[in-house]
Amino acid sequence: MKIGTELYRKTMLTVSSNPLVEKLTLRYGKSLARKFIAASDLEGAIEEVKRLNSKGIMATLDHLGEGVTQLDQALSYRDEYIRLIKAIAESRVDANVSLKPTQMGLALDKEMGYEHIRAVVREAKYYRNFVRIDMEDSPYTDATLEMIWKLHKEQLTNAGTVIQAYLYRSEQDAKDCIDQGIPLRLVKGAYKESSSIAYQNIKDVLWQYKRIIQMHLDHHVYTAIASHDDKIIRWTKQYALEHDIPKDRFEFQMLYGLRMQEQVKLAEEGYRVRCYVPYGTMWYPYYTRRLAEKPANLMMVLKNMGK
Numbered sequence: 001m002k003i004g005t006e007l008y009r010k011t012m013l014t015v016s017s018n019p020l021v022e023k024l025t026l027r028y029g030k031s032l033a034r035k036f037i038a039a040s041d042l043e044g045a046i047e048e049v050k051r052l053n054s055k056g057i058m059a060t061l062d063h064l065g066e067g068v069t070q071l072d073q074a075l076s077y078r079d080e081y082i083r084l085i086k087a088i089a090e091s092r093v094d095a096n097v098s099l100k101p102t103q104m105g106l107a108l109d110k111e112m113g114y115e116h117i118r119a120v121v122r123e124a125k126y127y128r129n130f131v132r133i134d135m136e137d138s139p140y141t142d143a144t145l146e147m148i149w150k151l152h153k154e155q156l157t158n159a160g161t162v163i164q165a166y167l168y169r170s171e172q173d174a175k176d177c178i179d180q181g182i183p184l185r186l187v188k189g190a191y192k193e194s195s196s197i198a199y200q201n202i203k204d205v206l207w208q209y210k211r212i213i214q215m216h217l218d219h220h221v222y223t224a225i226a227s228h229d230d231k232i233i234r235w236t237k238q239y240a241l242e243h244d245i246p247k248d249r250f251e252f253q254m255l256y257g258l259r260m261q262e263q264v265k266l267a268e269e270g271y272r273v274r275c276y277v278p279y280g281t282m283w284y285p286y287y288t289r290r291l292a293e294k295p296a297n298l299m300m301v302l303k304n305m306g307k
């Protein structure tokens with residue numbers, strides 16, 4: 001990501017927060033968003049996971065939704081996740097789940113958000129499954145970390161969260177999570193954050209990203225490296241090779257619709273690969289973050305528009 005790319009990302013995130021752009025995209029952009037969204041319902045998503053599994057790729061299912069504004073919405077998301085966990089068990093697909101704290105009501109009522117997430121994690125524990133709590137923007141970092149620590153104290157250890165390499169604080173957060181045995185997904189970070197709390201230059205982000213990955217691999221903690229970036233993937237493979245770290249001690253994660261051939265290739269090379277599979281109707285924020293990440297993603301959509 002060069003300076004120009006960083007400017008592109010910020011501009012896209014700003015433009016997509018404009019209500020008119022949102023309205024127009026929701027009205028006309030649904031078929032274009034399909035590239036990144038696996039299905040509009042649970043049944044369709046499970047079918048897509050079966051297809052991925054047949055290629056040796058595991059999945060994490062995300063029922064799209066975030067920033068709920070009413071308590072009953074959060075409750076219905078909780079119930080949808082419980083339904084999802086049961087459906088994974090019944091269909092015997094190789095998948096876990098990812099959810100967003102604000103989808104469970106964190107921004108409305110912290111305690112209630114926690115209760116909802118705990119209910120999902122309990123259900124997943126019953127079925128021997130795992131819940132990844134995605135990391136959202138910085139107003140929720142502390143609350144998300146507190147929640148994961150609390151879950152682990154309650155012996156709900158089948159939950160993990162995400163560390164974003166662009167935040168200055170992340171190295172310390174990653175250390176604290178390692179000390180408590182919390183499984184992490186490591187990412188660069190997808191939101192617009194200010195220079196008072198986050199690195200703005202990709203070189204700094206990559207530097208901290210590698211340090212955090214290395215710290216995890218060195219501490220023998222199962223690690224999920226979620227990136228489409230060849231520099232990161234190559235570096236991780238090489239580091240693991242040089243330090244005799246077996247391939248089953250970490251996994252690569254990528255998003256549905258992006259670099260699918262690379263996902264298959266990594267799986268064929270014997271790496272554990274997990275595809276993040278979003279489904280549902282609340283696709284706008286997720287979709288615009290994907291477009292903001294890379295001009296090529298926008299180009300792909302524009303190309304499809306012409307068809």
Ligand code: FDA
Nearest residue numbers: 134135162187188189190226227228229253254255258276
């Ligand atoms: P980035 O977009 O920085 O691109 C770097 C390079 O990678 C490119 O120059 C190109 O060489 C290559 N590349 C990237 N995309 C490509 C493509 N489509 N085709 C070919 N080459 C490509 N963020 C967050 O804040 N909270 C979260 O919980 C999560 N969760 C999450 C889960 C998973 C599974 C993934 C993959 C990502 C996230 N993220 C996230 C998003 C993450 O923070 C980050 O914004 C994106 O992954 C983009 O960064 P990358 O490292 O993937 O590549």
